[in-house]
Amino acid sequence: MNRITDILGIKYPIIQAPMSWVTSAELVAAVSNAGGMGTLGPNAGHHTVANGPEDSAERLRTEIRKTKALTDKPFGVNYFPPAVDAGANPYGEAQLKVLMEEEVQVLVVVGEANEKDMKRLKGLGFTVVFRELHPTVMGAKKAEGAGADIIVATGFDEGGSTPDIPVGTMTVVPMIVDAVKIPVMATGGITDKRGVNAAFALGAEGVYLGTRFIASVESPAHENAKQDIVKHGTEDLVLLRTGYGGYWRATPHSAALEAHKLKDHEVDSTYSRIGNLKTAMLDGQLEEGINTVSSGIQFIQEITTCEEIINELMADYILKNIQ
Numbered sequence: 145m146n147r148i149t150d151i152l153g154i155k156y157p158i159i160q161a162p163m164s165w166v167t168s169a170e171l172v173a174a175v176s177n178a179g180g181m182g183t184l185g186p187n188a189g190h191h192t193v194a195n196g197p198e199d200s201a202e203r204l205r206t207e208i209r210k211t212k213a214l215t216d217k218p219f220g221v222n223y224f225p226p227a228v229d230a231g232a233n234p235y236g237e238a239q240l241k242v243l244m245e246e247e248v249q250v251l252v253v254v255g256e257a258n259e260k261d262m263k264r265l266k267g268l269g270f271t272v273v274f275r276e277l278h279p280t281v282m283g284a285k286k287a288e289g290a291g292a293d294i295i296v297a298t299g300f301d302e303g304g305s306t307p308d309i310p311v312g313t314m315t316v317v318p319m320i321v322d323a324v325k326i327p328v329m330a331t332g333g334i335t336d337k338r339g340v341n342a343a344f345a346l347g348a349e350g351v352y353l354g355t356r357f358i359a360s361v362e363s364p365a366h367e368n369a370k371q372d373i374v375k376h377g378t379e380d381l382v383l384l385r386t387g388y389g390g391y392w393r394a395t396p397h398s399a400a401l402e403a404h405k406l407k408d409h410e411v412d413s414t415y416s417r418i419g420n421l422k423t424a425m426l427d428g429q430l431e432e433g434i435n436t437v438s439s440g441i442q443f444i445q446e447i448t449t450c451e452e453i454i455n456e457l458m459a460d461y462i463l464k465n466i467q
């Protein structure tokens with residue numbers, strides 16, 4: 145037991161991170177039933193683009209109810225405060241209404257550290273796990289001051305859209321640990337037991353993993369995307385600009401390789417080609433979209449269940465703290 149397991153009411157301090165298109169009630173429940181905390185991400189459990197804020201929120205309601213039917217353990221939902229993406233504001237508000245109505249307990253809030261939003265969410269009674277998209281000491285302190293319960297420190301090694309500052313997990317975790325008193329979780333490139341142990345050695349009290357859980361039996365990712373992760377190693381990956389700060393790190397297929405060659409200012413013109421993770425990751429069309437993963441894919445060698453992943457990665461934590 146530690147502060148993270150206490151706050152979240154879970155057995156092991158490991159969170160399955162939210163990932164657009166590649167989470168579902170089945171994945172989230174599998175992680176939570178295995179003692180971690182699963183998190184529903186945007187478009188969780190769905191195969192088509194939502195038709196506006198209401199439809200998106202109602203889809204989330206369906207997935208929350210499905211998750212509750214599959215587990216009685218705590219799980220979280222990803223929430224982007226309006227300040228991060230002003231255009232998505234109506235989505236955020238419709239989503240928040242559903243989150244309250246469905247009595248979701250834990251929000252995984254990702255974006256800029258915004259005191260007003262944080263205070264509002266805490267005032268509504270949510271437990272808040274906060275991850276600053278582009279992590280800074282100032283942002284961590286601001287989130288702590290506004291009431292965040294847990295901070296996630298993100299290294300440039302991560303899958304999905306990276307921080308725009310290329311600071312690795314080894315540096316950013318102790319940097320944030322030194323800045324705040326609330327517990328910190330580490331994320332970015334952690335895919336095996338050594339990474340988990342290193343995170344604890346750096347002062348983190350838990351780990352927050354995306355890529356490792358894509359390559360799980362219960363993940364909704366297409367089998368092509370899962371095998372693509374197993375087949376490729378770190379040296380195969382390419383970086384491409386996101387068009388809004390930061391980078392995507394992707395396996396080497398044609399759309400990713402083409403975008404990799406573009407300069408910053410040219411990215412917007414191909415954004416529609418690389419921007420939708422659904423194409424490669426959910427539909428399995430690897431050449432037409434991007435399969436974005438962390439620099440730690442080197443150590444993912446097979447597709448296993450979430451329970452096997454958690455038991456393997458947390459083995460030393462369990463030995464030290466539980467048995």
Ligand SMILES: Cc1cc2nc3c(=O)[nH]c(=O)nc-3n(C[C@H](O)[C@H](O)[C@H](O)COP(=O)(O)O)c2cc1C
Pocket residue numbers: 161162163164166185186222254298301302303304305331332333334352353354355356421425436437438439440
């Ligand atoms: C395919 C993919 C999609 C992602 N989409 C989101 C998202 O929608 N919301 C979010 O907060 N983070 C998103 N992320 C970031 C993850 O939540 C997490 O920070 C990251 O995966 C951690 O690094 P790791 O992949 O090295 O474990 C995504 C990551 C991946 C790999």
